[in-house]
Amino acid sequence: MTAIDRIDIAVIGAGLGGAAAAALLNEAGFSVDVFEQAPEFVRLGAGIHIGPNVMKIFRTLGLEDRLAAIGSHPDHWFSRDGMTGEYLSRIRLGDFALREYGAPYITIHRGDLHAEQIAILPQDRLHFSHGLTDLEERDDHVLLTFSNGRQVAAGLVIGADGINSMIREKLLGVEKPRFSGWIGHRALVDMDKLRATGLEYEACVKWWWSQSRHIMAYATKGDASEYYYVTGVPVDSWDHDTGFVDSSREEMEAIFGAGAHPMVRGLIDATTEVTKWPFWNRDPMSLWSRGRLCLLGDACHPMRPHMAQGACMAIEDAAVLTRALTLTGTADYRSAFTLYENTRRDRATKVQTISNANTWLKQPEDPAWVYAYDPMTVPLH
Numbered sequence: 001m002t003a004i005d006r007i008d009i010a011v012i013g014a015g016l017g018g019a020a021a022a023a024l025l026n027e028a029g030f031s032v033d034v035f036e037q038a039p040e041f042v043r044l045g046a047g048i049h050i051g052p053n054v055m056k057i058f059r060t061l062g063l064e065d066r067l068a069a070i071g072s073h074p075d076h077w078f079s080r081d082g083m084t085g086e087y088l089s090r091i092r093l094g095d096f097a098l099r100e101y102g103a104p105y106i107t108i109h110r111g112d113l114h115a116e117q118i119a120i121l122p123q124d125r126l127h128f129s130h131g132l133t134d135l136e137e138r139d140d141h142v143l144l145t146f147s148n149g150r151q152v153a154a155g156l157v158i159g160a161d162g163i164n165s166m167i168r169e170k171l172l173g174v175e176k177p178r179f180s181g182w183i184g185h186r187a188l189v190d191m192d193k194l195r196a197t198g199l200e201y202e203a204c205v206k207w208w209w210s211q212s213r214h215i216m217a218y219a220t221k222g223d224a225s226e227y228y229y230v231t232g233v234p235v236d237s238w239d240h241d242t243g244f245v246d247s248s249r250e251e252m253e254a255i256f257g258a259g260a261h262p263m264v265r266g267l268i269d270a271t272t273e274v275t276k277w278p279f280w281n282r283d284p285m286s287l288w289s290r291g292r293l294c295l296l297g298d299a300c301h302p303m304r305p306h307m308a309q310g311a312c313m314a315i316e317d318a319a320v321l322t323r324a325l326t327l328t329g330t331a332d333y334r335s336a337f338t339l340y341e342n343t344r345r346d347r348a349t350k351v352q353t354i355s356n357a358n359t360w361l362k363q364p365e366d367p368a369w370v371y372a373y374d375p376m377t378v379p380l381h
């Protein structure tokens with residue numbers, strides 16, 4: 001019979017939220033292990049925005065300067081009409097963000113971000129090839145069973161296991177996420193072709209059409225050597241079993257090409273490889289924790305990605321949860337989980353709602369409530 005290891009805190013999932021939670025808890029002096037189903041770290045995905053709200057958390061972890069050196073620092077988030085090019089809004093970022101919101105706003109390759117997050121974790125506490133397959137809540141621990149047969153008795157379990165979370169299933173029952181009715185195309189464009197257009201592409205710009213159909217395009221490196229776009233397109237259904245499927249320049253042309261502004265045309269022409277992804281969703285949840293189990297990130301409040309804040313909310317969750325546990329100690333985890341949920345629920349739900357509505361920064365508006373927020377100092381209530 002294999003021995004059952006006893007540990008204090010188990011984080012399930014080493015995605016952007018789970019890696020942040022493990023790093024923050026470790027930094028705060030807790031004994032924490034993180035279990036990830038994937039066999040190893042892979043540089044997945046493409047672009048991601050990280051707002052000043054979350055760069056303040058990375059400051060605590062000693063990552064702010066590293067990420068700022070790698071990422072792009074857009075001066076603005078522009079919203080433009082996809083046909084005429086007319087500017088619908090110009091949201092100031094760059095030095096303004098640094099001054100007003102207290103940290104930089106960056107756009108970065110998601111793999112570069114994740115690699116930095118993984119690298120700061122104590123490697124002997126990061127367990128790949130550990131897909132959680134079962135859990136049993138007992139009086140003084142939770143018994144976790146993993147795909148490799150290993151069993152662990154954990155004092156607390158943090159479910160950072162994404163939209164199909166098994167921890168969520170234990171708390172709220174089996175329920176598949178709902179197809180949101182939207183898909184996104186994602187592509188890193190061919191830089192030679194993009195440069196050949198002779199056009200000056202803005203470092204962060206969202207092109208809008210009617211029905212909120214859009215292309216969000218931005219640089220993912222500070223030296224402007226990589227440019228990425230992600231679309232949002234309403235569709236009737238998603239009929240594939242896989243997480244994503246190949247798309248094509250022709251499909252981009254068919255959806256966005258007719259009458260498009262020359263800069264949009266240039267983006268489409270510079271498309272070589274493009275994939276399309278379904279966006280899944282859930283309604284705000286009635287329960288964030290029970291007993292020794294607690295959720296964060298997409299496991300708890302998944303959203304369509306149109307506000308570029310989903311991962312940011314996961315990382316904010318991680319920061320507030322760590323602060324709550326620091327205040328109460330692990331023995332009083334119930335109070336910590338209550339503080340955590342009370343502090344996070346309204347903000348996460350508001351971001352989820354606006355993200356799903358796809359209205360963020362389309363018109364001039366003040367984004368300070370998102371970007372100036374400091375998860376490291378916000379009062380816990």
Ligand code: FAD
Nearest residue numbers: 013015017037049132161162297298305308309310311312
């Ligand atoms: P995930 O990133 O899904 O991580 C979950 C982890 O848990 C994975 O590593 C998974 O392998 C692991 N796991 C799952 N089940 C198990 C199990 N049973 N056992 C062990 N491990 C398990 N957010 C932003 O902030 N800014 C953006 O610009 C942005 N752009 C986006 C663009 C697109 C197209 C999409 C789809 C999303 C975007 N998001 C963005 C949202 C962001 O990607 C998610 O909100 C974020 O990844 C959620 O992080 P998470 O750690 O909660 O979950």
